[in-house]
Amino acid sequence: MTNSSGTIAAEPEPIALDWSKTALVIIDMQRDFMEPGGFGETLGNDVSQLARAVKPIGAVLAAARDSGMLVVHTREGHLPDLSDAPPAKVERGAPSLRIGDPGPMGRILIRGEAGHDIIPELYPLDSEIVIDKPGKGAFYATELTDVLQKYGIENLLVCGVTTEVCVNTTVREANDRGYRCVVISDGCASYFPEFHEMGLRMIKAQGGIFGWVASSAAVLEAMETTKTLA
Numbered sequence: 001m002t003n004s005s006g007t008i009a010a011e012p013e014p015i016a017l018d019w020s021k022t023a024l025v026i027i028d029m030q031r032d033f034m035e036p037g038g039f040g041e042t043l044g045n046d047v048s049q050l051a052r053a054v055k056p057i058g059a060v061l062a063a064a065r066d067s068g069m070l071v072v073h074t075r076e077g078h079l080p081d082l083s084d085a086p087p088a089k090v091e092r093g094a095p096s097l098r099i100g101d102p103g104p105m106g107r108i109l110i111r112g113e114a115g116h117d118i119i120p121e122l123y124p125l126d127s128e129i130v131i132d133k134p135g136k137g138a139f140y141a142t143e144l145t146d147v148l149q150k151y152g153i154e155n156l157l158v159c160g161v162t163t164e165v166c167v168n169t170t171v172r173e174a175n176d177r178g179y180r181c182v183v184i185s186d187g188c189a190s191y192f193p194e195f196h197e198m199g200l201r202m203i204k205a206q207g208g209i210f211g212w213v214a215s216s217a218a219v220l221e222a223m224e225t226t227k228t229l230a
């Protein structure tokens with residue numbers, strides 16, 4: 001990893017990032033959201049809507065691994081005794097199964113169960129950081145701030161699911177903490193295509209009120225160009 005920076009063709013404007021101060025953050029690419037029988041489907045969602053994000057994330061993850069960039073994976077989920085799951089979350093709505101109920105991939109949204117794990121295509125390496133979070137945002141009740149400080153991170157490349165829920169919540173939390181966030185547009189997905197679109201527009205509107213948005217191709221090109229120049 002060099003100290004050089006690369007410029008990403010992002011919206012609302014290009015952004016230059018020092019790669020040595022940049023982390024790739026992959027939000028909640030778990031079987032519970034991506035596969036039938038998990039939390040996402042219990043809420044009534046068509047989980048096939050999320051599959052399109054896997055390949056773009058895989059490409060950026062491979063480039064990040066190649067370049068030595070810090071990689072952080074997050075997982076939404078709760079302790080087996082539900083002590084970190086607010087009743088207001090568990091009791092909400094009329095899902096087919098509730099958080100903690102037994103499902104085809106183990107108990108719904110519970111740490112250690114098969115459904116809680118990250119999908120095989122994007123499985124973390126032992127050297128990568130995995131943050132377990134009880135909420136939608138990756139900063140709430142986690143060690144993420146400490147981890148990013150320890151590695152001197154100032155910028156986040158953010159992708160994962162879902163665009164308007166855990167990705168947006170995390171980007172808003174990060175923005176208030178002073179991080180520059182570049183959201184990878186095709187590396188995010190929603191059960192609702194219109195929410196995906198609007199979720200990205202909300203981030204980049206008003207001069208980038210929460211951050212920047214760029215395609216995986218634009219991120220890869222910036223990383224590749226930096227490598228060539230190095």
Ligand code: TIU
Pocket residue numbers: 027028033040043076136161162163165166167191
């Ligand atoms: N339901 C939904 O769209 N998302 C979540 O509950 N969590 C995440 O976004 N990870």
